[in-house]
Amino acid sequence: MEEKEYSDIYGNTITLQQQSYSDTCQDFTITSSKVSIRSLTTWTCVVWIIAYVLFVCTQQTAVLTVAILFSIVGLLLYLHLVKVDHESLLILGSLGIQRTSTYASGRENTVFIEMCRVQDVVINEGISMHRVNYYLCLLLKDPSDPQAGVSQVIPVFQSCQPRLDCLVEVYRSCQEVLAHRNKVAS
Amino acid sequence: MAIKIFFPTSCSAAESGLLIGRWMEEHRSAVILATLQFPFIPASVKRHLSQLEQVTGMSLSVLGTWSHSKAEADEKMENFLGELSSIFKHQPWLRMARETTSKFWDCRIESLEDGASEDVVLVYYDQRKVMLSELHSASEHSEIAAMFNTVAKNQLLFANDKYDEGPVRLTHWQSEGMEASIIVELGKQASVPMCAVLSFFVSAITSICSLRVLSGKPLSFLWNKLSTFEQLGNRLENLRIISSAEKAQDHVTFMSSLLAGYIRLMSPFIEVILWYIGLSACLGLSVALSILSDIIALLTFHIYCFYVYGASASNTGVNMTLHVMYFFLLQLFLGTLLFTILLFLLPTTALYYLVFTLLRLVMIVVQGVIQMTIDLLSTLPFYALLLRLCRSYRLAAGVKFQMLEQKSGKPLRLLMQINPLPYGQVLQTYRLPSRRCYPKDSWGSLCKKLFIGEVIYPWKQKDKQH
16 A cells, blocks of 8 residues: 655645555545644634623623534534545446545445446646646546547545646556556457 | 456355356356255256246356365365366356355356456345345446346345255345344244233223223313303403503504404314314324415404505505696695695505515415425325435445455455435435425515515416406
8 A cells, every 4th residue: 555645735735545456446545634623723712702702792691502502513514514534536447436535424425437437537627716726537428328428527536636746646547447448348 | 357246245154056146248247146055956957047037037047166165175076066067058157265264265267258367356245235225327238237137136036045945955145034034933923912911001091091080070060160261251351352442552562462352252263173173184284284274364364354455555556657637726735735644644554564564474474384394295205215214225326335355366355335325316306296386476576566565475376367
């Protein structure tokens, strides 16, 4: 297993783990940065200061209760629905490609795409505001109509958002596996 | 391209024998459905498989041999298994071997057309879950869909297992649950005395409830008197409100007291009405809710009338045509006087309109909530949601693979699990068609209608003919 450190588009450190089971079976896992204790403290303090100011103005203790519930429920929802701990891409040359996002609470979101639907893996560039973001995406085709071209685009590593150098590494290995598949098929 | 072998986890502990399954040439994968134990007669195995094929319409064959050696490899057994490929001819011929001490199995593939050696990917699957689940959004070319279809169509194969007497002795998911079925049988035996005890308790509780002491004279008499006093008090209060000479403090308190008086007048009927609503609930909750909605509309009919009156009173100048008229001085003076009176009356009428519009809006919101509940009750797919909650593998969105421990030189090991359909998609797929008509108004047009005093309806207005 190889492990390398990269940075995402905001400059945070992410780690790329690459595990090669065989020529046609590769697993990439990008672990994003953990929740920093500083931002957690900042957010809690902001909520509490606002709640305390409101309490001083209104003299209602319900405000403080609401603030406690808000911060606890908010943190739980953030860990369960928003914060992605790691994302992985499993390429099985003979079966398909599987994309998994694991949230900080342990919830997993998995999508498996069969090889007959995969047309190609490419690095795409998207422009948002003043920034050019590179992202890896899977191009899917309709297996019943192979001449129709790309029917769907599925971006991967959407939450970790690694920079180009990390993406190129993943892209090369993906292309190797796909080339192996095409060579056998032809 | 590597050859994939889908292997049921329930067969991994089976004794040595033959592998029965289906070979899918277009995907180059083998779906193992069961293992066949010794002893067997080759002719009867072939006959059994062809009988199954006639019923299911799907070709089944002996794909290879399975050897499960407890201790060191048995040379004689190996030779015997090797000779079986000449009896059951199949291309390719699988040779799977497992040692009890090792997690890693040997898979060899013989008699391929081109003679080349191929990689093998071993995919374990839970046969029972795959058989029962229904795959959503799968295309016809999909390998996974073909595999699910194969397992689901061959249910007949799972009808008899190695514990049954017969020409063939198979191991598959059914042979796993024998211990559990004993527990079920014990449960069935125990259920009769349990039911007797329960019914005894229930009858004891009923007999306590129906004792004459509770329905005796003093209790019912007191109850009657209490309700009579309450009714009398209510009537007196009504009379006092209606005949009171003191002025109400303002419009809102006057309105609320009017409403309270109305409810008190209605109170003897409300009990009966509620009873009939409760009676109608035996036809279903949606019927009871619909009747409740209608009764609310009837009881608040006066609000509707006042509201329509107020709206139409403030909405007389709808056709904005300009008429040029010349008046005498006296006529002009009279007109100015009337206009001044109307102008000073404007706050009063505006308040009247405001109060009844607000009441009307509250009624519309209440009825809308009831309507939405009825709609939800009649379109929500309860069975699909329950299936998703309790048996999440029954509704499958796809599959997911988990890499198991690997060892170089041995086939790749994967575990295939079923990816359940998300709740949102369950609702979308299984939701019954709704026949509810939504009002077309947007929020902006609703506010405009309220402001200029047009009557608003909670239901969809029919297109005006003229």
